[in-house]
Amino acid sequence: MQIRRFRAPDMRQAIRKVRDAVGPDAVILSNQRLPTGEIEIVAALDYDGSMPTNISSKPKDKPSFSSKYQSELSSDYLGRIEEAKQAEPAYGKGARESELESPAVESRRPVKNETTSAVNNPESVKQLHDMELELKNVKAMLERSGRNEGLKRSAVDENSSRTERKLQGLGLSDAIVAQLMREVTLNGREDDWNRLLARLAETIPVASSSDELRGCIAFMGPTGVGKTTSIGKIAAQHVLKYGTGGVVLITTDTYRIAAHEQLRTFGRILNVPVEVVNEYTDLNDVLDKYADYSLVLVDTAGMNPRDSNLERQLLMMKRARANLKKMLVLPCTSQRQVLKSVVDVYSQVGLDGCVLSKLDESASLGEAVSVVVEEGLPVAYIADGQRIPDDIQAARAHNLISRVVYTAEHYSQLYGQLKYGS
Structure with a gap:
């Protein structure tokens, strides 16, 4: 198994580096935000299910990446997690090795009917579970953030429309109203109206x-x-x-x-x-x-x-x-x-x-x-x-x-x- 580290200013660029350098078969083992502010991703090629001891099971800092490239991570990352999950239920119950073998994993093994190292290593399975849980939490966080951002944007738009109608109610021309709305940033506070009137007085x-x-x-x-x-x-x-x-x-x-x-x-x-x-x-x-x-x-x-x-x-x-x-x-x-x-x-x-x-x-x-x-x-x-x-x-x-x-x-x-x- 080959392990490589990639650093970039943000998660999107880091994942792009992984794909460009390693290819679609890379497995992301961990990610963290460095003290410098960069994102570091540890990826493995020819992943055999084991987790190196020098790789942390959890990132030191949760990456703040947007939903635009969330799919880039999940399409490959989640697929590999699912492979481990399919093999996990038979572990510890006396099942034969042939029953533990996942078809998706078997297709990449040089020797047929070889059991996965991840199943033979309980610690690795736990780490994969932790990574899956963390990814789900990130997804939920992004969804909440998107909803909150949408509500906030809707409130700002409504406030702007209401303020624009008030300016038009004063009898001001459309050109003057548009100029004021461009020059004064509305914060959704009570002083927005006074700041608009003060700017109008200055003109x-x-x-x-x-x-x-x-x-x-x-x-x-x-x-x-x-x-x-x-x-x-x-x-x-x-x-x-x-x-x-x-x-x-x-x-x-x-x-x-x-x-x-x-x-x-x-x-x-x-x-x-x-x-x-x-x-x-x-x-x-x-x-x-x-x-x-x-x-x-x-x-x-x-x-x-x-x-x-x-x-x-x-x-x-x-x-x-x-x-x-x-x-x-x-x-x-x-x-x-x-x-x-x-x-x-x-x-x-x-x-x-x-x-x-x-x-x-x-x-x-x-x-x-x-x-x-x-x-x-x-x-x-x-x-x-x-x-x-x-x-x-x-x-x-x-x-x-x-x-x-x-x-x-x-x-x-x-x-x-x-x-x-x-």
Whole structure:
């Protein structure tokens, strides 16, 4: 009987070495994990049933091999164990040697009717039994591990699906949801949701960390989005904090009858000058006139992207002084595609940021948040009411995400009450 030792990083590679070097007739006598972490297999060729004294009957450490190559071990290993089992029952009962001989063993014996050494050696039979029992235990362990892994994977998948549905319930776009699910690893713990929201907040661009805008700012956007009201709120906050000396209001809206009257009303209440830019006046001349003012707020005509007069207004903004900042007012009540089309049209003037308006009137804020994230448009202010000067504040990413979650939960509960009449 020839005995050889094989070492490999894992059981699969070790068995492959045995098959390549010795062939399918090899008998695995023992296996163990070495202190180095390698797997050592002791195999015998022309196995005669005896067990060398220097080979341990049990491995020092149970190998952790997967079910993928479990069949490679069992197909040859179990077959040889079965040969010994078939011969064992007749041992010790006075049976003749011819009755002890197994047909499978006899086929490999050079001399016919020779009894197996394993049967003549009780210790060898016991060792084979031990090896068979150990293999069965390993099989059971792998089966349990596979079931547990399947249950765990199913729980993880269910948790991911549930979390993805919650993100979609906020009104976020599919692209934003997919990005968050890729970037945040879910652990199945309660903090998964908070970590997702924190990552969402990190993706929101914010215009500035200061509490108020300074310099020359033009507010642009479709009609009815809250441009003039936002200007009145920002101007009132500045007057209350610094006085009336450094504020001026300018309007370029000469397309609608009495369109500038609301702005003039704000001017009278705040005691600040109001200038109207028309066909006889150049915007740059007016800006030069008030170059020393700390806050110059420019109101523009509200036009939708299909208005024929919009091109002239955009051209005027393009020709304006370089220090004029362009702020786009986006209503959170609009659909995501409508908001994207507005951004696409007005972005040709070089937008510096945006104001998210009408948060208090929206049933979902995720659409507006998705647009500013996808378009990379910094948020300067959020406006959530008609009160002047209270209902506007500088944008904070985490505060905005809190409003997104609150709005979704509030309207979900309200819808449930209306649906079920509770």
